[in-house]
Amino acid sequence: MEKKNIARLLFLLLPLGCLFYLLCHQMTNNEASGAVQEEAVGNPSDMEITLEVSLSDALKSFAGTHATDSIFKSALNSAEKNQGKTQGDFMDHFAEAFKSNGHPLSSLFSDSELNKQINSSTSDEKVIKILKKEVKSTTDQTINILRSRLKKLGISKPEIRSTEVEGQIHIKLLGIKSPERIRKMLISPGNLEFWETYKLSEIITNVEAVNTMARGLESTPELVKMDSLFKILSIDFDKNSNSYYSSEICRAETKDTAVISSYFKLAKEEKLIPADLHPAWCPNRNSDGQKSFSLIALRSTGKTGKAAMSGNLTQEAKAEFYEEEKESAITINMTPQAAKDWQALTGRSINNTIGIVLDGLVYCYPRVNCEISCGRCQIVGEFTFKEANDLANLLNTGPLPVSVKIIEEKVTDSAKK
Numbered sequence: 001m002e003k004k005n006i007a008r009l010l011f012l013l014l015p016l017g018c019l020f021y022l023l024c025h026q027m028t029n030n031e032a033s034g035a036v037q038e039e040a041v042g043n044p045s046d047m048e049i050t051l052e053v054s055l056s057d058a059l060k061s062f063a064g065t066h067a068t069d070s071i072f073k074s075a076l077n078s079a080e081k082n083q084g085k086t087q088g089d090f091m092d093h094f095a096e097a098f099k100s101n102g103h104p105l106s107s108l109f110s111d112s113e114l115n116k117q118i119n120s121s122t123s124d125e126k127v128i129k130i131l132k133k134e135v136k137s138t139t140d141q142t143i144n145i146l147r148s149r150l151k152k153l154g155i156s157k158p159e160i161r162s163t164e165v166e167g168q169i170h171i172k173l174l175g176i177k178s179p180e181r182i183r184k185m186l187i188s189p190g191n192l193e194f195w196e197t198y199k200l201s202e203i204i205t206n207v208e209a210v211n212t213m214a215r216g217l218e219s220t221p222e223l224v225k226m227d228s229l230f231k232i233l234s235i236d237f238d239k240n241s242n243s244y245y246s247s248e249i250c251r252a253e254t255k256d257t258a259v260i261s262s263y264f265k266l267a268k269e270e271k272l273i274p275a276d277l278h279p280a281w282c283p284n285r286n287s288d289g290q291k292s293f294s295l296i297a298l299r300s301t302g303k304t305g306k307a308a309m310s311g312n313l314t315q316e317a318k319a320e321f322y323e324e325e326k327e328s329a330i331t332i333n334m335t336p337q338a339a340k341d342w343q344a345l346t347g348r349s350i351n352n353t354i355g356i357v358l359d360g361l362v363y364c365y366p367r368v369n370c371e372i373s374c375g376r377c378q379i380v381g382e383f384t385f386k387e388a389n390d391l392a393n394l395l396n397t398g399p400l401p402v403s404v405k406i407i408e409e410k411v412t413d414s415a416k417k
Contacts, residue, residue, distance in 0.1 A: 043413055044175040047182065050408040051146075053167040055090040056080060057402035058138050062131065064112035071101050072108060089166045091131050099124060132166070138401050139167055145397050146171070149185045152393035169404070179411055181390070187404055188359055190394040192314060192332075193307035194345060195355035197247035197365060198277060198297035207249060209272040214263050247353045247365050249279060249295040257281055257293050264295075276300040280355065282362035283382040291382075296362045298355045307357065308345050313338040317395035319388035320378075328388035329380045332395065339375025347371035358391065 056076055060067040078097035083090050095105060105127040109118045117130050139162050146169070150158045159172040176182055200207075252260055264279045278298040283291060301308040316333040334342055345354065349368045356364050356379055363381035383391065 044177055045179055046412050047171070047173045047176050047179055048408075048410040049171045049173075049183075049186065049406055050163070051169040051171065051186065051404045052407045053135075053139050053142055053169065054403040054405070055083075055135060055167045058135055058167075059091075059094060059131075061402065062112060062114055062134060063108050066108045066112065069108075071098065071103060075101070089132070091128055091135065091166070095124065095128050095131075135167060136162075139169065141401050142404060143169055145190075145400055146186055148397040149393060150182075152397065153182070153185060168407075183406065183409075185390060185394070187406060188394055188400075189403055190397065190399040191310065191357075191359055192395055192399070193355075193357040194309040194313075194342070195278070195298040195307045195357060196301055196345070196349060197353045197355050198274075198299050199245050199247060199352070200249055200297065201245050203249075203273065203277060203297060206267075206273040206277070210263055210267045213267060213270065213272060247297050247355065248282075249297050251284065251292055251294050253292055260295065276305070280357060280360065280362050282365065294362075296355055296365050298357070298362070308354075309338065309341050312398045314395040314398070315375075317392040319385060319392045321385045321388075327380060328383055328385040329378050330388050330392050330395070331378045332376065334375035334377075336375070339373070342375055342377075343371060343373045358394075 056079075059076060063069075063072055066072055075094050075098035079090055079094035082093040098105060098108070105124045106118055106120055106122040109115070109127065109131075110120050110122070112118075114130065114134070118127055122130075143160055143162065147158060147160055150160075150173070155173060155176075161170055162168065163170050171186070173182065250260075261279070261281075264273065267273045268275070268277070276299050278300055279295050280298050281293045282296050283293055298307075300306055313334055314332055315335045315338075318331050320329050320331055321327075322329065346368050350370060351368070353365045353367050355362050356366070356377070363379050363383075
């Protein structure tokens with residue numbers, strides 16, 4: 001039950017003639033231009049947007065392995081609750097909550113990425129100053145990336161600056177033709193990841209356990225009506241079929257994805273599925289044109305619980321269009337280090353699939369036929385050429401250091417001014 005689009009994903013220009021195919025015919029492509037102008041959707045608008053950098057994400061990255069400590073989590077929750085309700089910055093609220101447990105702040109950060117600035121004898125006051133400085137640096141980095149993204153859309157001189165409020169960014173744009181496209185480009189994390197995967201055959205007993213658990217829960221009317229989880233998942237148990245050895249767990253309608261995800265999350269908490277199994281959704285376009293999703297069995301690497309490859313992996317990304325198939329793709333040239341990691345990942349994944357994930361969504365999961373040393377790959381997914389351009393631009397400008405959200409927005413018709 002391989003996804004049809006996977007058959008068209010290939011990894012290009014392999015040394016020694018090694019080609020990474022999932023479909024054997026050649027395709028003619030037209031390269032996208034680097035900067036794509038906004039497409040008109042109604043009258044031009046002026047936009048004012050205030051974004052908030054996730055200070056929680058920033059602290060987690062600063063704390064490193066200590067981000068999973070119960071005292072750290074408790075202090076972080078306290079800071080999130082107090083933010084905006086009482087005077088003081090987020091970092092001040094966090095520091096106060098953490099220190100109330102009798103531990104110095106230096107114990108969190110002396111063995112993290114801040115260890116060159118913080119050691120076991122660093123005072124709490126100095127740690128707070130360092131944290132605030134790092135937050136400003138993270139905010140400035142976010143501004144630079146956002147400015148680059150807007151430039152890719154043809155907006156050469158956006159008004160974008162940090163505000164007096166810790167972690168907030170104000171943006172003013174004039175004559176915008178597609179506000180929704182702008183919103184998406186501003187808040188998309190841009191995180192490209194490559195994951196190892198499980199075969200369904202390796203986890204079938206775990207999936208059966210999820211089904212048994214679901215049947216026993218009475219507070220789920222969606223599934224009670226359907227009698228069992230398998231009627232939603234449509235799992236193929238035929239050991240002679242290709243799907244039994246695929247990384248695709250099941251297919252589901254859009255309306256059922258949320259409840260299925262909730263069951264796998266609960267199953268992980270109950271230890272019914274492996275800790276390194278991370279099911280994620282991949283969109284499909286069925287023969288009748290209706291959209292559905294495949295649940296892909298991603299597998300984390302080592303003890304990190306994360307993807308095999310993530311971070312700033314892209315040296316260059318280009319959108320392409322295949323006229324014969326009327327489909328779009330993104331060609332990626334990796335950074336030198338990512339190319340080495342990619343060679344190692346493909347080398348140990350021969351005859352298995354690799355999940356290619358952008359911002360939590362699996363775009364494709366190609367099967368690896370041989371080790372790939374050139375650091376190139378191509379993604380074919382359920383997106384238009386315009387969407388492929390935007391995704392390529394996200395990859396070219398790099399991922400945001402932390403997540404951001406829109407906390408205030410004002411859109412006015414330019415013609416009425």
